Amino acid sequence: MAPLLDVDSLAVTLPSPRGPLPILHDVSLTVDEGELVGIAGESGCGKSLTAQTLLGLLPPGAAVTGSARYAGTELLGLDPRGWQRVRGAGIAMVFQDPSAALHPMLSVGRQLTEHMRVHLRMDRRAAVRRAVELLDQVRIPDPERALRAYPHQFSGGMRQRVAIAIALAARPRLLIADEPTTALDVTVQAGILALLERLRAETGLAVAFITHDLGVLSALTTRGYIFYAGRVVETGPTGALLTAPTHPYTAALLGARPHGTQTGGTLRPIPGAPPAPGEAPPGCPFHPRCGYAEPSCGTAPPPLTPAGADRSVACVVRPHLEVAA
Amino acid sequence: MTTVHDGEPGTVATTASRPRGAHPLLIFLAKRVAVTAGLLLGVTVVTFGLVNVVPGDPVTANLSDQALNDPAAVAAFREKWGLDQPLWAQYLHYLGNLLHGDLGHSQQTGRAVLDDLLHYVPATLELALPSMVLALLIGTGIGMLAAVRNGRLTDQLVRVGALLGLSTPPFWLSLVVLYVFFYQLGLAPSGGRLSTDFSPPPTVTGMYTVDGALAGQWDVAWDAAQHLSLPVLVLTSLTVAMLVRFVRSAMLEVLQQDYIRAAYAKGLPTRVVLRRHLLRAGLVPVVTVSGLAFASLLSGTVLVESIFGWPGVGQYAYRSATALDLPAILGVSLFVALVYTLVNLTVDLLYGLIDPRIRLS
Known part of the structure; x- marks a missing residue:
């Protein structure tokens, strides 16, 4: 069966005062029906831009090449009407900060029903009925009253639940969640993650979960993509990725992560900083920061090559990597 | 993964603690009256x-x-x-x-200042109110268009137009408008409130268009409206020029917000995103500046009234000032201060209407 979302060799270049800036290079990824896929990397690595590309929300002047097929339809090059049909009803999005992504001056009911009525051709009463069900589904207490409330009357976690209900309102098959728990308290974060997993299990929703938190990645997703400087550097089943990384960057990320309650352990920061867009070095973008780099790393960016069961890695050295327990 | 708890603190917090006794709006208004x-x-x-x-x-x-x-x-x-x-x-x-409500007598007209004001104020309001409403509608529309077309040709044209409008002296624009529409095209009368063959309709509001319509004298109302057209055109275009740049930047800021991208991401048609999501949020700063715009419009009426021979407060103020007619000057000042207070009050009440976060709890 063809995957629900099939992105192939996607490259995005954004305009800037100093000329075009290449942001994404040769990104390929797939999401199957009902699958929870993680996309992880540091800020500025192109995770969010990938999401924007898949919803046609790139700023004007952006140049896109490659292919992104949703349910067999090529998304790149869609006209405005085509995008309107896909957005909301096919691919929906949950943003990082629910306080910013909910309209402060429109009632929750209005924001929850307006696109339902467009996509599902519902009348007002049917839309309100579905809105109540959705709020109930995302565990908002007293849904009827919540419909008349405004976003500022909810706590951060509740706002994100409302935002998820809004995203699901027009029955999308793929939800792109762009760091949906980053702006929330840790205790609240767990509730949101559980909610997404439950929605996937109950409705067969596919979720592309963007995060910079490897802990979240391992807790929630079955398959993951590690991004670095606008490229996929490693992909595979999440468990294998995080216990036995094959790319030095994945290993370095794991080493730079605090370990739960363990004290006195060493955090190993990655030396240097990720390259700014347009300033990536020739060859493997990670090689200036990589402890295993060899001279050949600086010549050409390594392609993603198969590395064991369902795994690929973009590294020519393939060193033996030790992961801190 | 389902081991995490699904519960989290926080429910709908709509219960605002309201002090017992008077309605908060009444308290708010009472404070405003005292300040005024x-x-x-x-x-x-x-x-x-x-x-x-x-x-x-x-x-x-x-x-x-x-x-x-x-x-x-x-x-x-x-x-x-x-x-x-x-x-x-x-x-x-x-x-x-x-x-005791006695504003004294004008040294110029010999009449009570209050009577003078009641005579001149409606004439000015008849100019200022439609100009303000038109300017708000047109200014908001054009400003929004410029913001949506940011950097493109439409935006550049609007920019040039607004700059021209801002740098045009009101008296010059009035003369040009008179030359074109009265002298060349003969489409509009040159000045005054009514043609000589009409007498003013019975006074209810003091605004001839309204009073004419109320009395069923449609020909009078129409004639009054024609006399309004040119001064209203001048005042409207000056106010639009002032509003447009501001509306544009306010709307541009809203366009950057996540909730606008979220609205697009829901698959809403562009016109719905603009009309419902963008306009609603952009209106708050627009309301703020419209208070200022109304102030500048009122000062604009002073010049426009004298060119179009419009017997309004502007002319009255001008004549009183040149004659150092103290009671009249004081009367006009009090009127202007009162108008400003009312405009500010309206602005504050509108905020609450537009933005639920500012709504009086």
């Missing part, structure tokens, strides 16, 4: 002081040369208007009358 009273008192002090500080004497401004040479006439004039009293006594006398 203080403000008006301040206006009388400042105006009183200013008029007495400027070089010039109401006596020389009002009496003829012949009367000025007659010490008895001068003394009589001074006594009649209380100018022989010390300044503080004049002021207290004025305040005492003011408390």
